[in-house]
Amino acid sequence: MDADPTPGPSFTIAFVPGVTLAKWSKAWQERRKDLPLAFAPTAEADAVGVLHDRKADVSFVRLPVDDTDLSLIPLYSEVPVVVLPKDHDLSLAESVTVADLAGEHLLQDPDELPEWRDVAVEVQNGTRRPLPEMRSVEDAIELVAAGVGIVIVPQSVARLYGRKDVIARPVIDVAETRIGLAWLADETTPDIDDFVGVVRGRTARSSRAPQEEPEKAPPKERKPQQKPKAKPFTPRQGRAPKKLGKGRNRGRGRS
CATH class of the missing domain: 3.40.190.10 (Periplasmic binding protein-like II)
Structure with missing residues (x-):
């Protein structure tokens, strides 16, 4: 074999x-x-x-x-968004603040989101509930759909694990990742x-190292310009003789 x-x-x-x-x-x-x-x-x-x-x-x-x-x-x-159940009261808002989410149960370590931690009711009152077992963000969003709590994640992550029974709204006062x-x-x-x-968008021709200049084509040989031939002089035909001015040469030949 x-x-x-x-x-x-x-x-x-x-x-x-x-x-x-x-x-x-x-x-x-x-x-x-x-x-x-x-x-x-x-x-x-x-x-x-x-x-x-x-x-x-x-x-x-x-x-x-x-x-x-x-x-x-x-x-x-990346823009941060909160993932909420689809029927949540905040689903009608275009964006939210951490103050709007202060009464929610965050399915994450609060230290990862100090903006929420500093206003969260369950943190301030010492009533923080233990987190359920979750192996991934996908698991957390499944719990959001079940109404257990919320998560705040980058928008790209919310799109990756998007579901029909949850919605995502930008959180305007959480730092971007x-x-x-x-x-x-x-x-x-x-x-x-x-x-x-x-x-970084460099093209295939560009490089960190200097490249040799492309060989230039030799200049085309320029032919000497010929002077135009002089036209042969030909007297004008039918040209009338100049007229004498008044009084000019009058009386010449008279005695």
Whole structure:
């Protein structure tokens, strides 16, 4: 029986929930047909660990993270939203504040959201209920649909785990989160440089290193311009003789 063929090289991208890679992966595949991509969906808690474990070449992380030994570039910000049951009183509002949510039960660690923690009734009164068992954000949103509590997450995450029985509304006074691209600083390879270039929008022709000027075509030889030939002089025909002015040459020849 023949042994399985050894898999070829690939470039592995880890990413946290809510990150969409379609635009960048398409640009990479057009530019680097020699190196296919592999994808590693990763929990936020493991987004840096996969780099140290050499399970990914780069990782899209949700900031802040421990950036020890990492190179890290921030990319874009995310709008925070609260996920509520569809029949919630706040479902009619276009946006909400943390004061509007002060009486709700947050299905998250309050320390992750200090804006809510500082006004929450159950925190101020010391009546905070223990959190039910949840393995993921998806589990938490399922509990929201059941009326157990609320969650505040980036809008991209709410869309990823969206359901027909919940709604999401922007929370205007909660700090935005950011997505960044991270990799091991001491293991920056030309492939990583290429991927960073794709993410930053550099074209295939651009590079960190200076490129040679393209060879210019030799200038076309210009032919000497010929002077126009002088036209031969021809007297005008039928030209009337000049008339003498009045009184000119009168009396000449008279005695």
